[in-house]
Amino acid sequence: MNWNWFYRMGSPRWFYESTSRWLPWLAALTFVLLAGGLVWGLAFAPQDAKQGNSFRIIYLHVPASFLALAGYFLMATAGAIGLIWKMKLSYMVMKCAAPLGAVLTFLALFTGAVWGKPTWGSYWVWDARVTSMLILLFLYLGVLALQYAFDSKDVGNKASAILALVGTVNIPIIYKSVDWWFTLHQPATIRFTEAPSMHPDMFQPLLVMILGFYCFYAVALILSVRVEILARERKTSWVRERVKQATQNTLGAGL
Amino acid sequence: MHPLRKQRLQIVVMIIAASAVATGLIIYMLGQNANYFYTPSQVLSGEAPEGTFIRAGGMVVEGSVRRDPNSLAVNFEVTDGSAILGIRYTGILPDLFAENEAAIAAGKLDQNRVLQASEVLAKHDEKYTPPEVAESMNAAYKAKQKQKRKADKL
Numbered sequence: 001m002n003w004n005w006f007y008r009m010g011s012p013r014w015f016y017e018s019t020s021r022w023l024p025w026l027a028a029l030t031f032v033l034l035a036g037g038l039v040w041g042l043a044f045a046p047q048d049a050k051q052g053n054s055f056r057i058i059y060l061h062v063p064a065s066f067l068a069l070a071g072y073f074l075m076a077t078a079g080a081i082g083l084i085w086k087m088k089l090s091y092m093v094m095k096c097a098a099p100l101g102a103v104l105t106f107l108a109l110f111t112g113a114v115w116g117k118p119t120w121g122s123y124w125v126w127d128a129r130v131t132s133m134l135i136l137l138f139l140y141l142g143v144l145a146l147q148y149a150f151d152s153k154d155v156g157n158k159a160s161a162i163l164a165l166v167g168t169v170n171i172p173i174i175y176k177s178v179d180w181w182f183t184l185h186q187p188a189t190i191r192f193t194e195a196p197s198m199h200p201d202m203f204q205p206l207l208v209m210i211l212g213f214y215c216f217y218a219v220a221l222i223l224s225v226r227v228e229i230l231a232r233e234r235k236t237s238w239v240r241e242r243v244k245q246a247t248q249n250t251l252g253a254g255l
Numbered sequence: 256m257h258p259l260r261k262q263r264l265q266i267v268v269m270i271i272a273a274s275a276v277a278t279g280l281i282i283y284m285l286g287q288n289a290n291y292f293y294t295p296s297q298v299l300s301g302e303a304p305e306g307t308f309i310r311a312g313g314m315v316v317e318g319s320v321r322r323d324p325n326s327l328a329v330n331f332e333v334t335d336g337s338a339i340l341g342i343r344y345t346g347i348l349p350d351l352f353a354e355n356e357a358a359i360a361a362g363k364l365d366q367n368r369v370l371q372a373s374e375v376l377a378k379h380d381e382k383y384t385p386p387e388v389a390e391s392m393n394a395a396y397k398a399k400q401k402q403k404r405k406a407d408k409l
Binding site for chain 2 (some may be wrong): 032046048049050055058080083084085089118119120121122125126165166167168169170173178179180181182183184185187188189197199200201202235
């Protein structure tokens with residue numbers, strides 16, 4: 001099998017230059033989806049019969065949780081590719097996915113706590129879903145911390161990747177925890193096998209928000225990988241050329 | 256694939272497999288201990304420990320909620336469909352606490368097998384419906400019940 005396309009894709013320069021072209025479009029799409037979804041969900045979707053308006057936090061809670069889980073798979077996959085092919089770009093993706101995932105996990109836990117107080121009567125419970133989600137937050141922070149725990153970047157990358165791989169087993173546990181055990185957290189509203197147990201008027205804006213969060217995740221990850229590329233490749237000629245051009249442009253504009 | 260990379264791929268697969276097996280064993284050993292609450296049948300069959308702090312949950316039985324007019328004390332019953340457990344609690348109930356909705360109470364069992372709860376949490380289900388839809392569904396359900404009763408009488 002010819003692996004050339006794979007190695008070309010792994011070149012930081014190729015990544016930087018090809019994302020420059022379509023990133024603004026993706027960012028615009030993200031803005032439209034998030035703004036539209038938020039206004040639709042928060043202002044126009046009907047109230048819930050039992051919870052009233054407090055259910056609307058679902059428009060942040062569910063998309064953030066989705067991306068916290070999906071982002072972990074992406075981070076672990078990037079780590080595995082880095083381990084197997086020793087690909088620099090892959091490790092950069094893993095490194096940038098860790099803080100992003102940690103923030104999303106925190107957002108999911110925080111919105112859950114804010115919703116839990118009026119609904120359950122408690123900010124925090126140690127049931128299987130909430131606890132496994134907290135472990136996910138610690139896994140993200142652990143991957144992040146291991147990056148900086150070693151003098152050698154190479155060793156740090158390897159250690160992070162191994163922790164990320166070990167932690168993948170937590171993802172199906174989080175997902176199935178509400179079915180395997182009696183938990184306070186309700187089972188999933190959106191399922192792959194059945195229709196969602198939610199009125200379409202409430203479900204449609206949620207879909208838009210989930211899509212918007214996916215796009216936001218892509219934009220945020222690509223932006224931070226680009227910064228990482230510039231920092232790590234700062235001594236190469238193509239980065240120097242770009243910096244020179246950019247400073248000339250700003251100087252020219254200033255004069 | 257290059258043999259060296261193949262070897263590294265095998266190591267990656269082994270890491271995932273090993274952690275999955277280890278976690279699987281932990282989950283197996285945890286078993287029912289990872290449950291957040293006991294069902295009324297588990298409590299009444301003696302599966303839940305007595306004299307110690309436990310949580311029990313189920314559907315609040317319709318018509319079972321009796322409030323003390325002079326204090327915040329409230330008695331109610333929860334069921335899982337096969338057994339009914341009495342619960343006594345003093346304090347403010349969560350907003351979503353209601354009959355025919357799920358609730359979880361934490362406390363100790365007394366000699367009469369009534370749970371003396373120090374905390375009551377409302378459990379919400381995964382369904383979301385606008386008020387108008389819920390009302391019309393309730394109305395339709397009641398009309399059906401009425402029809403059924405009529406048919407039974409005839």
